Amino acid sequence: MSITVPTPPAPDGRAVAQSPDRGAVRRPALSPSRASDFKQCPLLYRFRAVDRIPEAPSKAQVRGTVVHAALESLFALPRADRVPERARELVEPAWERILESSPDLADLVGPAERGQFLTEARRLVSGYYKLEDPTRFDPESCELRVETELDDGVLLRGFVDRIDVSPTGLLRVVDYKTGRAPWEMGESKALFQMKFYALVLMRTRGIVPTQLQLLYLGDGQALTYQPEEDELRRFERTLSAIWRAILDSGATGDFRPNPGRLCDWCNHKTRCPAFGGTPPSYPGWPVPRRKVRSSRRQSSE
Structure with missing residues (x-):
C-alpha cells in the first residue's frame, strides 16, 4: 500500500510539493527507486512498476514517513520556533495526518505499540539537531x-x-x-x-x-x-x-529475476520463479491512454 501525507500549510514565499493531477494518466517515468529496482532485479521492477502489486509497509518505513512529515512541518514554522521541543511536538500530529489518509496503518501500529512508535520517531527527530540548526536558515x-x-x-x-x-x-x-x-x-x-x-x-x-x-x-x-x-x-x-533496457524488457515481458542476498527481505519471493514461484500473467507495458473529450455539436438558429 502507498502512504499519503497531506502537505502542511507553508508560510508565504516558500515552495511546497505540488500534488499531481489525480485524473491525469501519466506516461511511465524513471525514478531513483525504480531505477535501483531494475538494477537490483528486473523482475522486482516489473512487480512494482508494471504489475503494481501492493506491498505492506514496514513499521520502519512508516516511522520514516512520520519523521519526514514532522521535519517538513518544522520548516513551515518561523525560525525562532524551530527548537527541539517544538519539533518533537510535531511528531504526533504528523502521525495523525498519515493515519487519516491511510487508515489501514492502524493495524500496523496498534494502540499498545503507539507510544513506543512515537517515542522512536521523536528520537529520530531529536537526532536531526545533531546535524543542523534549523533556526539559522530557511530552505527554498x-x-x-x-x-x-x-x-x-x-x-x-x-x-x-x-x-x-x-x-x-x-x-x-x-x-x-x-x-x-x-x-x-x-x-x-x-x-x-x-x-x-x-x-x-x-x-x-x-x-x-x-x-x-x-x-x-x-x-x-x-x-x-x-x-x-x-x-x-x-x-x-x-x-x-537503464531506461532502454527497461523498454526492451517491457516490449517482450522478459523481466528476469536476479537472485541475491536481498531476496530474503523481498515481498515477492513466493511468486519469484527463482524460488519455485509463479509470477502473474504479464499485463503488458503500461501505455498512457489519451483523454477523450466529449463534445456536442451546437445547432445554430
Whole structure:
C-alpha cells in the first residue's frame, strides 16, 4: 500500500510539493527507486512498476514517513520556533495526518505499540539537531516534486526532501535517512539517488548543485558529496541505458529475476520463479491512454 501525507500549510514565499493531477494518466517515468529496482532485479521492477502489486509497509518505513512529515512541518514554522521541543511536538500530529489518509496503518501500529512508535520517531527527530540548526536558515523548498525529460525522451521524476539556496545562488540538495549511515553498497545506492536529483535540477535550473547531503538521523552522521557537470552528464547516459533496457524488457515481458542476498527481505519471493514461484500473467507495458473529450455539436438558429 502507498502512504499519503497531506502537505502542511507553508508560510508565504516558500515552495511546497505540488500534488499531481489525480485524473491525469501519466506516461511511465524513471525514478531513483525504480531505477535501483531494475538494477537490483528486473523482475522486482516489473512487480512494482508494471504489475503494481501492493506491498505492506514496514513499521520502519512508516516511522520514516512520520519523521519526514514532522521535519517538513518544522520548516513551515518561523525560525525562532524551530527548537527541539517544538519539533518533537510535531511528531504526533504528523502521525495523525498519515493515519487519516491511510487508515489501514492502524493495524500496523496498534494502540499498545503507539507510544513506543512515537517515542522512536521523536528520537529520530531529536537526532536531526545533531546535524543542523534549523533556526539559522530557511530552505527554498521541502518535499518538492521534480521532473525533467532527457534529450532521448526518458522522463525522470522524483521527490526531493529539501533544497537550500545560499544568498549567492549555490544549491544544496538534502535527503533525510532515518536509519544509520550505510556500508559501502548502501552508500553507493544512496548517492545514486542524490545524483539523480542533481541531474534533474541541473537540467531544470541550469546549474549544478554545489552539494548533495545525506543526513542519517539514526546515528547523527552526514554524507556530503560535490558533483561535477561532466559526472552528471555521464550519469545521464547511465539512466538512458537503464531506461532502454527497461523498454526492451517491457516490449517482450522478459523481466528476469536476479537472485541475491536481498531476496530474503523481498515481498515477492513466493511468486519469484527463482524460488519455485509463479509470477502473474504479464499485463503488458503500461501505455498512457489519451483523454477523450466529449463534445456536442451546437445547432445554430
